[in-house]
Amino acid sequence: MIESVLVANRGEIARRVIRTAKRLGIRSIAVYSEADADLPFAREADEAVLIGPANPAESYRNTEAILNAAKQTGAQAIHPGYGFLSENADFARMVTEHGLIWIGPGAEAITAMGDKINARNLMAAAGVPVAPGTQDPVASVELALQAASDIGYPIMVKAAAGGGGMGMAVATDEASLEAEYERVRGFAERMFGDGSVLLERYFPRVRHIEVQILGLADGSVVALGERECSVQRRNQKLVEESPSPALTPEQRSALLAAAVRAGEAVNYRNAGTVECLFDPTAGEFFFLEMNTRLQVEHPVTEAVFGIDLVEAQFRVASGLPADVPTVANGHAIEFRVNAEDPKRFLPGPGAITTWVEPLDLPGVRVDSGYREGNKVTPNYDSLMAKLIVFGADRAEAIERAKAAVAAFEIAGPKNNLPFFIELLSNDEFTSGDYDTALVSRMR
Incomplete structure (x- = not known):
């Protein structure tokens, strides 16, 4: 070790x-x-x-x-x-x-998955479903218009080097495609030093579901279930849960198998995540990207599988076998507690005058970066803590989450706990039949 x-x-x-x-x-x-x-x-x-x-x-x-x-x-x-x-x-x-x-994974795997166009083409070659779209960077507005006529509107315009929900826009017709193409290309050049753009079919009603993979020291790749990540603002996640309430057992099996193929295609080692879009109407999923690192939301996988993924990372990096459970139990939900207002989700840093975590409640875990007396500065991401709640099933997890969110006390910086209280009483969310536009509908 x-x-x-x-x-x-x-x-x-x-x-x-x-x-x-x-x-x-x-x-x-x-x-x-x-x-x-x-x-x-x-x-x-x-x-x-x-x-x-x-x-x-x-x-x-x-x-x-x-x-x-x-x-x-x-x-x-x-x-x-x-x-x-x-x-x-x-x-x-x-x-x-x-x-x-x-x-973490080797530099070769990071490079292969860091470019969305290259990653998309690698996944297609490995038999992982990809959404209809371009195989090469779209070099001009004229070529973008031509490709869009073949793919069909609406179109997702994406920065090839982007990530974390950045560098993405939706075009519904030729005029909006011309505008969004130039905007995304300019943003990508400024943010990533690479203005390459690709186009993909945009699905108006879609869920964001990802699979936790682990490339072991012996060369094999395993999947540890999926996480539902469809509660988002500005294409960035706010709440994640496992297992996804959207999948049938057959769909889950196909998704996990595809994620393993994705990891095997790049000789993946250590922890990673294969992100997919799921069309609930057609029951189809498509590769979105692979994050070649530990995810923010890894605790929900830890809760349902009873594994410490960081320990697994240490073991794989040490060349040691990792004891990987194969059966998930119960249901877990994670809430990203951010220093931002709960209406418009704009950053609200400040000094923390009260910080009380609800650790005395059943099934509750808090991974926090701050404590009372600390200051949340505007220099970094607004994430202050992650509230993870586990229950025997989704209904119990939601009830425990209501109590935990209500008992989490933060004063000083703005925070989005009031939004989570609202979410947990939202019929669409509690039913499990929601998609990535849920937050925009609530706002």
Whole structure:
């Protein structure tokens, strides 16, 4: 087993990785920015190194500072968490070139899945269903209009190098396609340094369902169930649950098998997620993208499978077998508690004057990055904590969630707990028959 790990991240995910490292007797090293000096993850690690100012480019995305911290502290491995450098193939390669263990898939798999066009074509070749769309970057508006006439409107315009719901727009006719094509291309050039654009059929009523995969040290790939991620704002997830209430056993079996094929196609190792769109009307699913890292919502899989996915990551990276359960039990729901207003979902950072987690309630887990007295700054993502609730079935999980959300007390920064109270009383959500437009219908 790895003996020491530097966690190249911050907040709740850094704290969560450190927790498992401590349980396994692995020495944990945190890196932190000046803005994060007082956060729990920096205090709870066995060692912590200041790597720069608040600006992520000068701290959490600063590869030189992170590698220097690893050398300074004698770290044996680096865990990237999610976001920042977690899907940066160049950084993964640099880590291994410096003689360190990268806790994640190889740089080749990250590269293969990082370009949506290449990923789409690889998946199609592996027999994974893909939505009708372009196989190559669309180089001009004229070519986009021509391709759209073959695919059919509405059209999803996507940045090939995008991720996390960024760089996506819907066009319903030629005029809107011309406008959205230029807008997405410009955004992609600014954000990702790559203006490549692809087109795919847009499904007006669709669900977002993903599969947790784990590439084991022996070369095999296994699937640990699916997660329903259709409660979204601005194409970004707010609530996830497992199992999905949308799938029949036959659909679930086909989806999991396709996800395993996707992992095998790129010789995947460690934890990853195969994201798909599911058309509930036709009962069909299509490959969306593969996230080559641990997901924010991994705790719902942990709850229903009884597994510690971070421990599995450590074991795979160490070349050790991982004990992977094959049967899921019960139902889990995760709520992303963000520092944002519950109506328009705009960021609302500030100093935390009250922070009371509902840990005394049954079936409740909280993965938090903050505590009372900390300050949520505008420098980073607005996620403050994840509230995970488990029940014997979906009905019990929802009832426990109502109690847990109501008992979670936060004052200071704005927060979206009131939205979750509203969601848990929404007939569409509680019925399980909802889609990715649910939040927009509520607003």
